[in-house]
Amino acid sequence: MSQNDFLHLMPLLILTFAALLIMLVIAAWRNHKIIYVITAISFVAAFLSLFELRAVTEYTIEPLLVIDGFAVFYMGLMLATALLISMLSYAYFEQQKEQKEEYYILLILATLGACVLVISKHFASLFLGLEVLSVALYALISYLRVRERSDEAGIKYLILAAFSSAFLLFGMALVYFSTGTMTFEGIAAAMSGYRELPMLLLAGFGMMIIGIGFKLSVVPFHMWTPDVYEGAPAPVTAFVATVSKGGVLGLLIRFFMEVDGFRYPTLMLIFTIVAIASMFAGNLLALMQQNVKRILAYSSISHLGYLLVAFLAGSQMGVEAVTFYLVAYFITTVGAFGVIAMLSDNSRDAEQMDDFRGLLWRRPWTATAFTAMLLSLAGIPLTAGFVGKFYVLAAGMNTQKWLLVSMLVLNSVIGLYYYIKIIAVMFQQPDTEKEPAVKLRPSIYIASVGTLAVLTLLLVWVGVYPTALVDMIQGMFAEVPALVAR
């Protein structure tokens, strides 16, 4: 590896190094605060190192990795999100009885995995990234071992994720068998001859879609979502909902753009069905839930459906829309789970509707932030979610995906109902004055409160003045050959 390679992989190296460092520090001295600070600093450092790479056009490390504007943007998104999640984690884990320090190693490793995913251009690096992400998540989800739900969720995720990885591997093997290569551009070159996909290759893609679909939790591979969301500690849920999905989505976009999967009606049909089914299943099932974490789980399924609408548009605008929507969705989801994390205590997470009853009158600022997040999920103006949804709709309309677009609109209306339900609960008069039993020192909450404030401001800022973000996305993607070609 040359020095240049090291320079371009700097964010990943920083994360790896940070994980090792924390391990050593824990061996020497267990202290939550120090570990937390190291984590935050390493995320910030990794994020800042991306600025060096901002202007990069396309740098490949043969045969595994490629770093281009698209990769840099997605890595930045992951790192920033991971940083925010770690900020929200501190107060949450401070009150838990478990050993807290290993959590941060796992968080860093999972982020590393997600970052590898978005820069991989080879099946080997793809799988490597996916497994680093997944294995870290197994432990993260069941981190609070004394909670029954957490255990259950961890085991469920372990079994299903391993199962889906097997599918993914088999799919890759089939693709390799029929094309003779594992690099994305090699596959693209081999496929460019085909007008229709041969059966074997289609089977390979189909199995890969199962693996990918599981990670994205789209219907029909969504069964794990509500249980894992409910069982995992709130910050981990935020991570599962954002970074883990974002990494896989970035990979999916890169792969599809490279091989130009939009040419094949069969693949399009599969994704269209998946998108519509995800929107409907997510929204309709969310209507029946009483548990806020489960509602958000189902809502995330439907949001992935919305994202697929823009993805299926297959144009450059579509990719921009996916990315924009993803940013909005990340802000919103991290914010929503951040609120839940902040209201949780050491025995359970604040996930029942009752925990939110009259929140506006008890804790007005928290409730305002949560309301903003929910309105953004519902796609109401003045929030990032609205502009995101608008972008997605525009991308869909632009390529005449009428069916998908009308389904999206229909589902937005269904979705409104359960978001409003939570908001209405927050506005009700509380029956009894209840306060969390044990309150930590206020100084511990500073990180959480600050993060939530930043997220809310970002949400409104992107919602009111999206120009800057759009500019940035368009600028970063302008140099990516696979995107510009479309």
Add this chain to the structure above:
Amino acid sequence: MILLWMIVLLMAGGVLAWLSKKWHPVLPRWIALFAILTDLILALFLWLGTPTAVTGSSPWLIRLEIPWIPQWGVNFILALDGLSLLMLLLTFFLGALAVLISWREINTKTGFFHFNLLWVLAGITGVFLTMDLFLFYFFWEVMLIPMYFLIGVWGHANRNYAAYKFFLFTQASGLLMLLAILGLYFTHGSQTGMYTFNYFELLETTLDPLAARLLMFGFLAAFLVKLPVVPFHSWLPDAHSEAPTAGSIILAGLLLKTGAYGLLRFVLPLFPDAALEFAPWAMLLGVVGIIYGAILAFSQTDLKRLVAYTSVSHMGFVILGVFAFNTWALQGVVMQMIAHGLSTGALFIIAGFLYERLHTRDIQQMGGFWSKAPKMGVIALIFVMASLGLPGLGNFIAEFLTLVGSWQANNWLTVFATIGLVLATVYSLRIMQKVFYEPAPTDRPLPDLTSREMLISLPMVAMILWLGLYPQPILDTALPSINQQLKAYQELEVEEKKVVLVEVPEAELSIEKSSK
């Protein structure tokens, strides 16, 4: 810039009102009142400063254009013409009354209440001013959330259900409009290569008939639900009757008008051919609304629900007039928007007064108030008369003009619409009869209006009388803008006449004209 300031003032006032609750409990009310009155003065100042006869030139008085999201061709365009100006005056007038009426009625969470109130008004102001379709949708939605809270937090017993229903109806129909806006955007973009949401540019778009029809239905969905037109009206009685008085005033007086305004501003000029095709059906819906609303109003026992159904009936005249496509009818529509805003707003206020005193809205339990509360009785009488269209009051002018205009477009439907006036007399007199004249079922004391309440009622009386006796300034202000909306139709008509002139002799031409 002054237009931007109007909106900013309301929004900033809202935030300030919310925060100021901490310092003093009465402060939010004064801040809200001050913000709205300042806007009212600004609007009045604009109105008085406008030369009356600007018919020949462009109808636009002020325009403001700031790039907002240039990548998508979204601009922050605010523009004011006579129509918008009248609507703004109405908005601020009713807004100020809404603050005054809540002075005693709303006692919980006043800060948040006034925040919502001012933000609804800001949304409405934005809707009346913006000439960029993206921004229009943006403001269209901005009105909804605070309104939802107004109903959902401070409403009566069944408020949650009503708030949900209101929100889902309007949001669903709004999304259809968003689709139509996007459709128009991409059609225009692919034709000219310039992707923009600018209303003035989009007016130039040529659409094939099918596309025009689909897009028009997208817009209509939003406006007809908001107006509301009969099959889509079911949110209205619930929302109106469960909302607090201030909420009812804003709903009936302003939110419904945004639907009418949308029809005038967007549907008519953007889709002339499709609108002509749809006109008979729209007028039919209007007539059905007039009669159906009137019948249902007659059969209500809940006073606010009764008034809500009269709105359905009155809004029928609006759609009847809009789709008659002539100056008379549109003048009538504009008058109707203003007069209905005042008269129905006043009736809701009276219902609010009664509710405050009796804690019921059931008219079975009322009666004999004429002698107990003569001031209230007189004021109620004036607005009930306005509602039934008594000459000398604003609604008469509105309905008369609308009917004259629609007669030229469709004789039979106009005949049936006129029946609505008779029905209006029946339900309006029933209010007076039940509440004020019949012997009282119980012998509870009923305090008469206080000076604050008189302060609210008297300006409304003055306004409705002025509208009825000397409507000319309003008509003058609205005229250039109305002509602008009708331009496409007048061109069509001229073309048709040319054809007619060539083909048929003079005698038949006059028949042709009269059946138009």
